[in-house]
Amino acid sequence: MNADGRPSADTLAVHSGIEANEHRAVVPPIYQTSTFAFDNTEQGAKLFAGDAQGYIYSRMGNPTVEALEKSVAALEGGYAGLACGSGMAAIHTTFAALLSAGDHLVCSDAVYGPTCTLLETVLSRFGIDCTFVDASDVSAIEEAMRPETKFVFVETPGNPTLVISDLEAVGRVAHAHGALLVVDNTFMTPILQQPFSFGADVVIHSLTKFLNGHADVVGGMIVVKDEQQRQTFRRTLNHLGGVLPPFESFLVHRGIKTLAIRMRQHCESALQVARFLEQHPAVEWIRYPGLPSHPQHEIACRQMTGHGGMISFGLNGGLEAGRRMMNAVKLCGLAVSLGGVESLVQHPASMTHASMGAEARRRANITDGLVRLSVGIEGVHDIIEDLDQAMAGCTTSDGGARKRSASQPRDRSDRCTSGRPEDRQGMADRRHDRCLDYTI
């Protein structure tokens, strides 16, 4: 038990959502069914009217899916979970549940690309406006708030730059303006960061990543904090239809049993890898929340209980050096996605973010040399050895002396983050430019 009387996260990860069943199976069965039979028409009508408890149809609820929902809600310290067909389905469902035409939201500019694209190319067509800001700058969020702002959306640490938002401060600003704080907690998982305890109102996950942890499921989760929210989100999810099937739910629930222990290993190994990279002559800069050199390291230590498995870094020699390195890794997989037991590298400038164009990447602070590394749970010395051999050809002729160059992320204080009306058109132009073609 923790000091607050709640079981520890390790215990919750193993036991939450597991309930007694007919045969006392330690692992509950998979209810691989689309529908459930009624006793008679009266009972069917009662179930539809909400006057009786039970299952109707798997888009509306399924015991295997519900077990997973209870597990993630318990880990997050939330009221209820809603499992979705992907992280993007969870994000879309959240937007649809909370926004109507004429509404506005403030969104961190360091978010997963398709989140940005969804806002720019889909929700904008339904009369929803968004201001993107540097969410590490609380005053920028404050300036962007409007009377019609319904929520502030942050991803912290952000993908792929690992910029960090101060959740407590952002929550205070949102609430002072009558808005909610919605947090994408994918990179941290509830083991390392519990946004509800810092004032968040809704927490979102891509289950595809650390929560499942085995790179064999695409899924998402919304965690809400009260019954009213649960009903609103459940109705919306039921109507949009992006639910998670029973078998996928079973797999994610199984993955979660080892979540706490996996996250500890991800953190421990990532810190060692980050320290190795920090002193490597081929590496020009590195962002890892656990290093004192991370610009928001102090906030990271305050709101996170570990610093995660994600690292971004830049090579001397920028884009070309990054490409050479990507082609040379042997143990680490060259693939998008993250959070699995296996280490993966990807190079946003030449892969996921290539189609954005150089200027748009510059605005999003995604530099040409940025390499994103998801540190897996293989032997850490094997990971380091692989990176070392892959970077062997990337050392500069001057011995790798570090100097700030165009491929190093800027101090973001130079960025325009104002939400003043006169700045909004410029922002709209910039974010449109930035969001044209993110894919993964």
Ligand SMILES: Cc1ncc(COP(=O)(O)O)c(C=O)c1O
């Ligand atoms: C932070 C974050 N949120 C959401 C998503 C979307 O998740 P999915 O791919 O499961 O739709 C991703 C995917 O990489 C992500 O990194």
